[in-house]
Each structure stands twice: as structure tokens, then as C-alpha cells.
Amino acid sequence: MSETMLQIEDLHARIQEDGTEILKGISLTIRAGEVHAIMGPNGSGKSTLAHVLSGREGYEVTAGTAFYKGRDLLAMPPEERAREGVFLSFQYPVEIPGVSNTYFLRMALNATRKHRGLPEIDAIDFLALVEEKARLVDLDDALLNRSVNEGFSGGEKKRNEIFQMAVLDPQLAILDETDSGLDIDALRIVAGGINALRSPDRAMLVITHYQRLLNHIVPDFVHVLAGGRIVRSGDRQLAHLLEERGYSWLDEEAALPVGRVS
Amino acid sequence: MNAGVALAEGVGAVVDRARAFAERERGATPLFLQNLRQLALEALVRSGFPEPGHEEWRYFPVAEAVRLLSGCAGASGAANASRRPGARAALAAVAALGYAEKRQHQLVFVNGSLDPELSTLDNLPKGVHFHGISRLLEKGSPLVEPRLGLLRGHQRHPFVALNTAFLADGALLLVPDRVVCTTPLHVVNVTDGTDGAVATHPRVLLVLGENAQATVVETFVGAGPAFVNPVTEAYLGPHAFLDHYTLQEGSAEAAHVGTFDAHLAPGGQLFTHLFSAGSLLARNEASVHLHGDGAGLTMDGLYLGRNEQVVDNHVLVDHARPHCGSQQYYKGILDGKARGAFDGKVIVKPTASRTDAHQKNRNLLLSPEATVDSKPQLEIYNNDVKATHGSATGRLDPDALFYLRSRGFGETEARAALTLAFASEIAERIKVEPLRKHLEARVLAWLSGNGRETAS
Numbered sequence A: 001m002s003e004t005m006l007q008i009e010d011l012h013a014r015i016q017e018d019g020t021e022i023l024k025g026i027s028l029t030i031r032a033g034e035v036h037a038i039m040g041p042n043g044s045g046k047s048t049l050a051h052v053l054s055g056r057e058g059y060e061v062t063a064g065t066a067f068y069k070g071r072d073l074l075a076m077p078p079e080e081r082a083r084e085g086v087f088l089s090f091q092y093p094v095e096i097p098g099v100s101n102t103y104f105l106r107m108a109l110n111a112t113r114k115h116r117g118l119p120e121i122d123a124i125d126f127l128a129l130v131e132e133k134a135r136l137v138d139l140d141d142a143l144l145n146r147s148v149n150e151g152f153s154g155g156e157k158k159r160n161e162i163f164q165m166a167v168l169d170p171q172l173a174i175l176d177e178t179d180s181g182l183d184i185d186a187l188r189i190v191a192g193g194i195n196a197l198r199s200p201d202r203a204m205l206v207i208t209h210y211q212r213l214l215n216h217i218v219p220d221f222v223h224v225l226a227g228g229r230i231v232r233s234g235d236r237q238l239a240h241l242l243e244e245r246g247y248s249w250l251d252e253e254a255a256l257p258v259g260r261v262s
Numbered sequence B: 001m002n003a004g005v006a007l008a009e010g011v012g013a014v015v016d017r018a019r020a021f022a023e024r025e026r027g028a029t030p031l032f033l034q035n036l037r038q039l040a041l042e043a044l045v046r047s048g049f050p051e052p053g054h055e056e057w058r059y060f061p062v063a064e065a066v067r068l069l070s071g072c073a074g075a076s077g078a079a080n081a082s083r084r085p086g087a088r089a090a091l092a093a094v095a096a097l098g099y100a101e102k103r104q105h106q107l108v109f110v111n112g113s114l115d116p117e118l119s120t121l122d123n124l125p126k127g128v129h130f131h132g133i134s135r136l137l138e139k140g141s142p143l144v145e146p147r148l149g150l151l152r153g154h155q156r157h158p159f160v161a162l163n164t165a166f167l168a169d170g171a172l173l174l175v176p177d178r179v180v181c182t183t184p185l186h187v188v189n190v191t192d193g194t195d196g197a198v199a200t201h202p203r204v205l206l207v208l209g210e211n212a213q214a215t216v217v218e219t220f221v222g223a224g225p226a227f228v229n230p231v232t233e234a235y236l237g238p239h240a241f242l243d244h245y246t247l248q249e250g251s252a253e254a255a256h257v258g259t260f261d262a263h264l265a266p267g268g269q270l271f272t273h274l275f276s277a278g279s280l281l282a283r284n285e286a287s288v289h290l291h292g293d294g295a296g297l298t299m300d301g302l303y304l305g306r307n308e309q310v311v312d313n314h315v316l317v318d319h320a321r322p323h324c325g326s327q328q329y330y331k332g333i334l335d336g337k338a339r340g341a342f343d344g345k346v347i348v349k350p351t352a353s354r355t356d357a358h359q360k361n362r363n364l365l366l367s368p369e370a371t372v373d374s375k376p377q378l379e380i381y382n383n384d385v386k387a388t389h390g391s392a393t394g395r396l397d398p399d400a401l402f403y404l405r406s407r408g409f410g411e412t413e414a415r416a417a418l419t420l421a422f423a424s425e426i427a428e429r430i431k432v433e434p435l436r437k438h439l440e441a442r443v444l445a446w447l448s449g450n451g452r453e454t455a456s
């Protein structure tokens, strides 16, 4: 069996500021090569899970564990998670005026390379890499020299996230609503980019509201997150079911947390 | 000792010193300069140094600066000053700046006196005067007499008066009508207080004729305790263009009280850039008088403070004629326990219809103890005016910090990248490329020596 990339057990987390518990016992195991989709109503805690996994401040883990390739993920500062190969594609990518996209990406890439004991990337190689990956998601060259996400359209921001992912070459990618804000053609292109990055040694956690994305990126597992718990897990058929029937039928089933289905 | 007593004693000591200086020099001084020094001294005796709470000096610890001044020897003309170790170190720093390479036009003053060996003046455009003024002051010269002190700063401003009372050397730039100086003209002031605190009163006189153009860079570096009190007067003829830079990188033990005064004729265009990172106490004052129709002014400022530094930026823009435009954009970055201020006033006089005036100040606080006072002010006495002003003070955006860290930036790197981005908006507007590069490098160096743990 392939390597376990991410193992979450009974994860509880609350908002630091007011103590509201958002994640109420999440368990999830993702192995190398797998794509897991997480669906669920607004406010159910999907982005919170993504943030806790990538180390954003403002949340407090009150119970449970998360291991990434056998290492305690929650003990690492965010940059170490990134350098170790965890990538978060933001639901709302942040605009950073005054920091150029390419400078940002070169710094990011070199931080990861240094962490892995590799020398800084040569300027020409970097340019070639950037060009290749920009083509992958059909990112306009002009955006490369602009400030990070500044004035980008919603769709351009999402493309930029996947472009970054392609350059940084992570092992665990958490994609938080990468499809929202994309038009139909863009969705196809971005999904194509994501698919191109699917590989036996990479895992993905894809957060989405729409079956549409999952037609392009066919998941191995689908989980429903509601009220801070995974209330149901299944294969790709579950996504179709949700598309047809919404989330309310799950309540009627008095759903219990379901562990890994395999 | 309370501030009032310190100030009174400070004035007394300084005035005595200035009197002695005037006496000593009397034989070698033409009448116009004797008079000028005398007028300045009288004005200083009348006004004294600004008391605590003085409206124009609210954000500057005058008493502390005057205490530094009182501890200084009258340093003017210290022989061989540039051979001393501190000055050599400071000069090495100047050399490392890169923008002040030998082939450029540069005047280097060490502890207030021109050092001819370090200065280069080759290949100046025809008719351009760019040199020290000590000889002109000794002999009297039509090049300086009609202009020096014409803006009467020495009558109104205690530190300009102080500068004038000790006036002995400085730089003159005179660009005749229609002459364009294509390479920047540098005035470098090195203040070396390592053998004992020194006070210097550098003076710069800039006169640009009709349609004349020039770029002037004034740099201040130093070592050891010092009181640096520079005054620059600039006169722009009709449609003259001056791009003026002040790089204040004085010693961490120094007080820097600088005054820039400019007068613009019709169509004159002035662009000022202030970069203030050095000195323990820094006052960067600029007054610009738009006294000709259609004159234009852009003032950029970038000031950095850390540890116990104080940096007080004081700006006055005087719109006296129609169709003039002015814009100021000052940005400050403050860390440690530093205190910053932007106190800027734009006055639009009744005679200044169709004025277009904009003022903007933004500050970034990097530590919980850093503070800033931001006071952009408009005083408008004419209805036909377009004017805006704004100020904002904030901290690094936590979302942006997390975004960078989630991509592998360390916390220090992420903070540095965002801080540099804040500064680069001003740096990018510098047209002289080596200067822009220098400034960016300086900001980076400042940042790397400025992790939160090193800020005391």
C-alpha cells in the first residue's frame, strides 16, 4: 500500500478569539496518489480545516492530531509545512501590492529548495520553469510581472494559485474552492493543470461545492463536512447524489461520523 | 535640568560661541557676510530655541538636540579632519554608495569644510558654477551675495539663524539660463565626531536660471556624536527644473536639524526626495514657495526609524500664485521605540486660484512601541481649488504575512518583503537609477539589521 501522506485523527479546533469550536472531531487519511474531495454547506468548516492544516494563526487545536508523512504537522510553523511540501490554494488569495509575482515565486521556490538541500535555482532555469508552468494554466505573461494578485480578476487569482502550485511542486495540495470564480473554459484549463499534477507520489484534498469540478478532477473519495464533522464519506457517486439532492437528506439519515472507506 | 533651562543655557552658550567666531573672523570677512551673521545672531537671541509645546516643534525634542549641540566643540574647519579614522570610515561608506563615483561631480565636506582632494568637478557643462563658497565668502562675490539668505530664513527660523551665524563654507550651484546638467551633482557631508562631538552648519545655495535643469543629491553620513545643522536654499527661475535628493544617513549618536527652502518662479518645477534613516534625532524641514504662476512641486519622502530614534518631517507648501500644483507623498516605517511625525501644511493664499494640491502620508508601525503623529493640513483661502489630503497608519497585514509564509517565506523574510514593498512605492519614483538601487539596498540593509529581536 502506498505511503500515508496525511493522517488526521479526531481533530478539534476553535477560533482563538472567541473560543467558538469549528472543527468537532475530524478524522481523515489520505495516501500518496489519492485525490479526496470535501464538500459541504457554507460555514461547515472546510476552509477552517484547510487553514489549520497549513498553520494559519487564529485557530487553536484543542484535541486530535494531524500527521504529514509521519511527522506532527501541527507542530511546524507554516513556512516549514510549505517547505516540506504542503501547499494551500487559497479560497481568497491575498493581494500583496509592491511584491512582484515572479520575485515572490522565486523566493518561495528557493526557500523550499534550500530546505531540501538544493542550491538556489539558476535565473535561466527559473524563467524556463515559470514559462512552462504558466502555459500549463494559460496564465497571461503580463500577470507574472505584476504585484502578487493585485488587481487580478477572481479567475486570474485562482489560476495564479494553481500556477504557483505547479512551480512549487508540492506533495500534498489542499485546494480550497479553486473552481469558484472560474468561467467554464477557465475551469477546464485549471482542472487540466491540476490533473497534470496528479501523480502516484502526490496527494490532493479538493474542497469544492460543485460536482462540475469533479467531472474534470475525478476524486478517489468524497467526504461531506457538515457542522465541523465528516458526516459521510463515499466514492465519486456521493458527489452526484449531493448535486441532485443537496445536503438536507443527510440530516434525515441521522448521519454518524464515517471513517475511511476503502 | 528641565527643558526650558536647558534651552536658555544652550542659546547662551551657542550665542557666545557665535560671537567669538564672528570676532575671530571679522578681519577676513566682507561686510555683507558680517551683517548677515549679525542679523542671524540677533534673531536667534530674540527668538531663542523653540520651547516645549511650540506649535511648529511639537514632535521634535528640541531640548535634547540642544543639549547635544551644547556638548559640541565649534568644529568648523578642523584641519585634516578627513584623515581621521571616523571620517575615513564614513567616507568609505560614501564610496560604497556607488552613486558617488569619482567621475561624477561631487563636493565633499568633512566636518563642514570642503575637502578638495575628495571632490571632483571635471567636465561641468559650460557656464555652470559648482564649487565651495568659502573663498567667495571671504572675498565677497556677486555669485552669492544677491541670493544668500534672500528667503530670510535666518530671520524666522532659529536653526537657520544658527546656521547663518556660523556660515563659513558650503556649496554653490549656479546653472545659467537654458543649461541642462545631465549628470547628478553631489554634495556629500561627512561629520566625524569620534574625537569629540562636533557641530556643523553646512550651507547649500542652488540657483537655476530660466529653463535650466539640474539634479542635486545631498548626502549626510557620519560617525560619533554630532549636531548637523544644514540649510539649503534653492531658487528656480522660470521653467527651471530641479530634481533634489536629501539622503540623511547620519550617525546614530547625532542630531540632524535640516532645513530646505525653495522659491519657484513661473513654470518652475521642483521634485524633492527625502530619505531619512540616520541620526538619533532627525528633523527634516522643507518649505516651498510657489511664487510664480504655473509652478509645480512634487515632494516624496521615506523615513525610517528604529530603537530610540526620532524623525520629524515638517513640510510647508505656500501656494501664492494661480495654476500651481503640488503633491506630497511621505511614507514612514517605524520600529522599536522610534517616534515619527509628518506635520505638513499646505497654504493656498487668496491669490492662488486654480490650485491643485494633494497631500498624502502613510506609516507602517513594525513594533507595538513605535509611534507616529501624522498631521496633513490644508489652509485654503481661495474657492477655486482642488485639494485633497489623507493619512493612514497601519501594521503589516497578517493575511499577507500568512500568504507568504504558506509559500515558504520565513517570518522575518515575510516581514521584510512586505516592508520593502511598502517602501518601494516611494523608491520606484526615483529617476536616477543608481540612486534608486542604492535606496532599495539601504532599506534592505535597514531591515536586515532590524529583526524584532534586535530592536531595543
Ligand SMILES: Nc1ncnc2c1ncn2[C@@H]1O[C@H](COP(=O)(O)OP(=O)(O)OP(=O)(O)O)[C@@H](O)[C@H]1O
Residues within 6 Å of the ligand: A015, A017, A022, A040, A041, A042, A043, A044, A045, A046, A047, A048, A049, A058, A091
Ligand atoms: N477567523 C475567524 N474568526 C471568526 N469566525 C471564523 C473564523 N474563521 C472561520 N470562522 C467561522 O467558522 C465557520 C466555518 O468557516 P469556514 O470558512 O471554515 O467555512 P467553509 O466551510 O469554508 O464555508 P464556505 O463554503 O462558505 O467557504 C464560519 O461560521 C465562520 O464564520
Ligand SMILES: [Mg+2]
Residues within 6 Å of the ligand: A046, A047, A048, A091, A176, A177
Ligand atoms: Mg471556505
